[in-house]
Amino acid sequence: MTESANTPAAVSDKDRVIIFDTTLRDGEQCPGASMTMEEKLEVADLLDEMGVDVIEAGFPIASVGDFESVVEIARHAKRATIAGLARAIPADIARAGEAVRHAQRGRIHTFVSTSPIHLEFQMRKTQEEVLDIIKATVTQARNLVEDVEWSAMDATRTPIDYLARCVEMAITCGATTINLPDTVGYAMPEEYGAMFRAIIEKVPNADKAIFSVHCHNDLGVAVANSLAGIAAGARQIECTINGIGERAGNAALEEVVMALGVRRDILPYQTEINSRMLTRASKLVSAVTSFPVQYNKAIVGRNAFSHESGIHQDGMLKHAQTYEIMTPESVGVTKTSLVMGKHSGRAAFRDKLKSLGYELGENALNDAFTRFKSLADRKKVVYDEDIEALVDSGIATASEHIRLVSLSIIAGTRGPQRATMEIEVEGETRAQEAEGNGPVDAIFNAIQALVPHSAKLELYQVHAVTGGTDAQAEVSVRLEEDGKAVTARAADPDTLVASALAYISALNKLQVKRQSVNAQSVAS
Incomplete structure (x- = not known):
């Protein structure tokens, strides 16, 4: 092997x-x-x-x-x-x-x-x-x-x-x-x-x-x-x-x-x-x-070293080479029995990140650890996939011109659905209340009012990171503006919060693109 x-x-x-x-x-x-x-x-x-x-x-x-x-x-x-x-x-x-x-x-x-x-x-x-x-x-x-x-x-x-x-x-x-x-x-x-x-x-x-x-x-x-x-x-x-x-x-x-x-x-x-x-x-x-890796992708997919079939599991327990032609360690995946929860410390969290293939600088580590502790307080079991989604969304939204401060939603059968949102734009705090055809539409309408833009929503996608009713939702949003498309992802146990974060992350990416275009115009 x-x-x-x-x-x-x-x-x-x-x-x-x-x-x-x-x-x-x-x-x-x-x-x-x-x-x-x-x-x-x-x-x-x-x-x-x-x-x-x-x-x-x-x-x-x-x-x-x-x-x-x-x-x-x-x-x-x-x-x-x-x-x-x-x-x-x-x-x-x-x-x-x-x-x-x-x-x-x-x-x-x-x-x-x-x-x-x-x-x-x-x-x-x-x-x-x-x-x-x-x-x-x-x-x-x-x-x-x-x-x-x-x-x-x-x-x-x-x-x-x-x-x-x-x-x-x-x-x-x-x-x-x-x-x-x-x-x-x-x-x-x-x-x-x-x-x-x-x-x-x-x-x-x-x-x-x-x-x-x-x-x-x-x-x-x-x-x-x-x-x-x-x-x-x-x-x-x-x-x-x-x-x-x-x-x-x-x-x-x-x-x-x-x-x-x-x-x-x-x-x-x-x-x-x-x-x-x-x-x-x-x-x-x-x-x-913000391009997810398919679960069954060779070498680096989430399932590349996973075994669910009883026959496969039996073989793996007897000898790993029965169903694995390479070791997880050879591509940077380390199996560990370390259980992560709200009582886990920074050292254990750092070790877990390393086992998952992440090497974060001190500031990024501190930010990820803070979000991990917040997640652990809200979720009984924190899986490896939860930590990966948490860190990936942090990396993908590192450049923040717009930041979500707070969000509350009124939803249900009686309607109308309403979102009350507070955001920070370049250090300036703004608040807005908006209605919509459902809570997600209300959130996006509130963002549109707070940060006026001409971008079109091309994709809105939600999937659960893990099983269970307390699973984190990972939301993908793709926005298109003037022929330029950006995709952003965000994860949170609250699907609506994840939706707002993903949309805001996409707007941040568009802002970076606008600055690049402006720089080109000035240069020319």
């Missing part, structure tokens, strides 16, 4: 797989997953500490905020290479070069479409024109940095002979990494692996570059395709925490790392990732994006 996916001391280059994390770029492009500068830095620091080799920090030309995020991450990174994405456009490449020059190791990642459908309908270029673009832009990038990655967008729908010409041109002009992405999640593992074998055989200077996989999950085979590419000669995997990303997402970092770690018998390749930090990274990304 594999205890960890850490790399042993001696690993040859031919067996070493580079982990390229694009959570902060491709992952953030997932609708509703935008992060603040502070959240991006927190995620980047954890990725760096975890052993990620390359962190794609953003798309510098996209906005002032994206550029500044890449700059700050580049300045903070201790060991990882920091990459900035750039289209095959001179201005993009110059901007990316400016952003990553602050890194100890900087990379420009530039890309251009190569498939017939993209060339005809999106690029409106001929094959020869695209080859000229590759020559000019890869040369420009190599003049700015030594580490250049070139990607053939929609490689899996590109004729092999033309793809080989493009790859040869990119390497000749200085590309040190060649990425052949399955941009639309179309390929199957056998054909994805065959593409890499064909390109490596056809391209005369293929030995001068590292080949990379970047797979989307539209058909649910992103991880399988990534592993097939590695078996065929690629030595870099581009992936994201929790598999977030465009459409159905990207290959999940935690899944490819543990697949390589557990199945070394048929995948004799290794990474530098400290797999014991995977659960912690998953929880952080879930909290800052």
Whole structure:
């Protein structure tokens, strides 16, 4: 059984797989997953500490905020290479070069479409024109940095002979990494692996570059395709925490790392990732994006190491390996019999958080402990899931322009339903009473009156964190304003309080987005 996916001391280059994390770029492009500068830095620091080799920090030309995020991450990174994405456009490449020059190791990642459908309908270029673009832009990038990655967008729908010409041109002009992405999640593992074998055989200077996989999950085979590419000669995997990303997402970092770690018998390749930090990274990304991790998600899902079937439980009691192919500890989950309640102290709470994969600073710990004690006074049994929901909602709402002070509700069959609310906006206390078609509508109407806005409610969702009538309710709210969507979550034993907190958290996130847009307007 594999205890960890850490790399042993001696690993040859031919067996070493580079982990390229694009959570902060491709992952953030997932609708509703935008992060603040502070959240991006927190995620980047954890990725760096975890052993990620390359962190794609953003798309510098996209906005002032994206550029500044890449700059700050580049300045903070201790060991990882920091990459900035750039289209095959001179201005993009110059901007990316400016952003990553602050890194100890900087990379420009530039890309251009190569498939017939993209060339005809999106690029409106001929094959020869695209080859000229590759020559000019890869040369420009190599003049700015030594580490250049070139990607053939929609490689899996590109004729092999033309793809080989493009790859040869990119390497000749200085590309040190060649990425052949399955941009639309179309390929199957056998054909994805065959593409890499064909390109490596056809391209005369293929030995001068590292080949990379970047797979989307539209058909649910992103991880399988990534592993097939590695078996065929690629030595870099581009992936994201929790598999977030465009459409159905990207290959999940935690899944490819543990697949390589557990199945070394048929995948004799290794990474530098400290797999014991995977659960912690998953929880952080879930909290800052407000994207919940599905319960049955491989490696980091809540049920990944849970057993309910009597047959499974019997086997586990006799020997863990009967139904577990890896230990919970190997991915950062520690089982413990510590029971948490209102008499638990700070040390026990800190230990419980650590066992659940959280490492909080002193201020965040104090805030979480205060909310835990309040919850324990109201709830007979505090489950691990309660603590996770409590901490995650605290992380997700760390930037508070608007804060709930008090809430009281009149509800029932006689109506009308009424909410009386007091909030604090930038230190100013405001109060409002509002009616609605039900208590939740009354709460949201009160918030609308207190903080006027044009955002539309796209999603309101409630689920119980645990069983029992005293279970915490976890509420998800998604708001859309001017084409920008944000999602926020909050948990509380009172469903109506959780609803108010989630809505206010979403408004806080929109405020951050507005400030970013205003900053861009001023800069331009």
